[in-house]
Amino acid sequence: MSDPFRDALTGLAAIIGDKHVIASGADQEPYVVDWRGRYHGRAAAVVKPGSTAEVASVVEYCAARQLAIVPQGGNTGMCGAATPDDRAGNVVIRLDRMRAVRDVSPLANTITVEAGCILAVVQNAARDVDRYFPLSLGAEGSCQIGGNISTNAGGTAVLRYGPTRDLVLGLEVVLPDGRIFNGLRALRKDNTGYALKQLFIGAEGTLGIVTAAVLKLFSPPRSSALALLKLQGVEQALEIMQRLRGAVGDRLGSLEIMSRSQVEAISETVPHVTIPFELTTPWYLIVELTDTLAGVDLDEPLGTVLMDAMEAGLAEDVILASNLAQAKAIWAVRHSVSEGNKRSGYVVSHDSVVPLERQAAFVTNVEARINAAVPHARVVMHGHIGDGNIHVIALIERAHGRDPDAMAALVAEINEIVDDETVAQGGAISAEHGIGTTNRSRLARVTDPLDIKLMRDIKQLLDPKGLMNPGKIFNVGGARG
Numbered sequence: 001m002s003d004p005f006r007d008a009l010t011g012l013a014a015i016i017g018d019k020h021v022i023a024s025g026a027d028q029e030p031y032v033v034d035w036r037g038r039y040h041g042r043a044a045a046v047v048k049p050g051s052t053a054e055v056a057s058v059v060e061y062c063a064a065r066q067l068a069i070v071p072q073g074g075n076t077g078m079c080g081a082a083t084p085d086d087r088a089g090n091v092v093i094r095l096d097r098m099r100a101v102r103d104v105s106p107l108a109n110t111i112t113v114e115a116g117c118i119l120a121v122v123q124n125a126a127r128d129v130d131r132y133f134p135l136s137l138g139a140e141g142s143c144q145i146g147g148n149i150s151t152n153a154g155g156t157a158v159l160r161y162g163p164t165r166d167l168v169l170g171l172e173v174v175l176p177d178g179r180i181f182n183g184l185r186a187l188r189k190d191n192t193g194y195a196l197k198q199l200f201i202g203a204e205g206t207l208g209i210v211t212a213a214v215l216k217l218f219s220p221p222r223s224s225a226l227a228l229l230k231l232q233g234v235e236q237a238l239e240i241m242q243r244l245r246g247a248v249g250d251r252l253g254s255l256e257i258m259s260r261s262q263v264e265a266i267s268e269t270v271p272h273v274t275i276p277f278e279l280t281t282p283w284y285l286i287v288e289l290t291d292t293l294a295g296v297d298l299d300e301p302l303g304t305v306l307m308d309a310m311e312a313g314l315a316e317d318v319i320l321a322s323n324l325a326q327a328k329a330i331w332a333v334r335h336s337v338s339e340g341n342k343r344s345g346y347v348v349s350h351d352s353v354v355p356l357e358r359q360a361a362f363v364t365n366v367e368a369r370i371n372a373a374v375p376h377a378r379v380v381m382h383g384h385i386g387d388g389n390i391h392v393i394a395l396i397e398r399a400h401g402r403d404p405d406a407m408a409a410l411v412a413e414i415n416e417i418v419d420d421e422t423v424a425q426g427g428a429i430s431a432e433h434g435i436g437t438t439n440r441s442r443l444a445r446v447t448d449p450l451d452i453k454l455m456r457d458i459k460q461l462l463d464p465k466g467l468m469n470p471g472k473i474f475n476v477g478g479a480r481g
Contacts, residue, residue, distance in 0.1 A: 041084035060178025073147020079436025115146025152202030154432030221290035266340035354427030
């Protein structure tokens with residue numbers, strides 16, 4: 001290690017203590033590789049501050065020495081946004097030690113937590129006071145709330161509660177120069193100028209490091225009903241959704257769809273997950289109703305709507321979950337899509353969102369175009385059909401990845417197909433996964449140049465040196481790239 005970086009380690013250790021600075025290459029490995037194993041970077045140090053003041057001191061120290069700063073949550077992201085690049089002077093800042101639940105208010109329906117809190121811990125803390133935090137992801141046992149905020153995570157409850165952006169009341173953020181933005185307010189109404197907190201939600205750590213948040217809580221669901229439907233197409237799912245909204249209104253909590261090929265990929269590669277239904281149709285739809293009142297019979301209205309749908313030829317079969325175990329078994333399939341796909345081959349994943357009326361055309365067109373251009377790709381799909389977010393995934397056998405240049409060209413071809421079809425249908429290329437490293441060239445290709453310029457201007461204002469998570473969203477250099 002060169003002397004400047006050795007001096008940096010000494011300085012960082014003086015701020016947060018030797019045992020919270022990881023300098024060894026082997027010990028750093030979990031922090032310099034992304035969840036998918038696509039990106040492998042380098043770091044002069046991985047540091048774990050224990051308070052907002054320590055985060056601010058670390059950031060100020062790094063900024064003064066032109067050391068790039070890479071904020072990292074649970075490192076469960078899909079786009080490489082939390083992985084350092086291969087420059088030698090990166091400092092990865094992990095907030096693992098900042099896991100306190102600072103306050104829970106059943107009266108105000110709020111919870112104040114530090115950014116290193118695991119999502120499941122936030123959910124449980126709300127449950128302890130008979131409240132509900134609705135953000136739910138497959139990685140909720142390991143992802144951190146700061147990362148959820150920084151990526152504006154979506155999940156399976158967006159249809160009713162909205163994405164993470166809609167769940168945040170206030171934020172505490174360390175800015176790229178070490179100053180602390182104290183917007184940690186639990187106000188439901190605050191019209192005093194610009195909504196500054198919104199700048200940092202979904203910014204993927206490029207504008208600052210979220211250190212704490214005030215989040216909205218809700219009354220917990222006390223009654224529920226769940227069904228799995230076998231469908232011939234996405235058009236039928238949309239018609240069923242329209243009927244459900246008319247019949248049960250806001251009780252419609254989740255609407256998740258999977259293609260047969262997606263379920264087959266899980267069945268083939270995730271042995272601990274049992275598929276609790278026969279694969280006899282091209283599409284499978286999970287419908288969940290919830291109510292905050294205990295003892296409400298939701299099976300009856302759900303069954304009525306779905307039986308009418310079957311009589312109208314919209315569904316081939318309906319499986320109403322008769323108990324909690326059966327409902328959990330169905331959800332286990334949905335929550336295993338990322339694991340199943342990762343085990344099935346090289347994953348070319350997409351996060352498109354299109355208007356509801358265009359989803360059926362999008363799905364049909366994009367699958368046909370990928371199959372025609374890349375016949376050996378296995379196209380699987382799943383998504384949150386109620387909010388227009390369909391994940392199109394092309395699984396490539398690993399044998400095709402032996403030539404990195406050929407694989408890169410193949411990925412670019414598939415991305416171009418999906419992106420062009422997304423834009424043609426009036427959509428956007430990322431609904432919940434973000435941009436990170438994976439999607440920055442795609443963002444530049446399909447986004448209005450004025451949008452890009454405005455984002456760069458904001459980046460330049462807050463991070464003129466381009467040190468905060470460089471290479472994410474924009475090219476290396478951040479504000480200047």
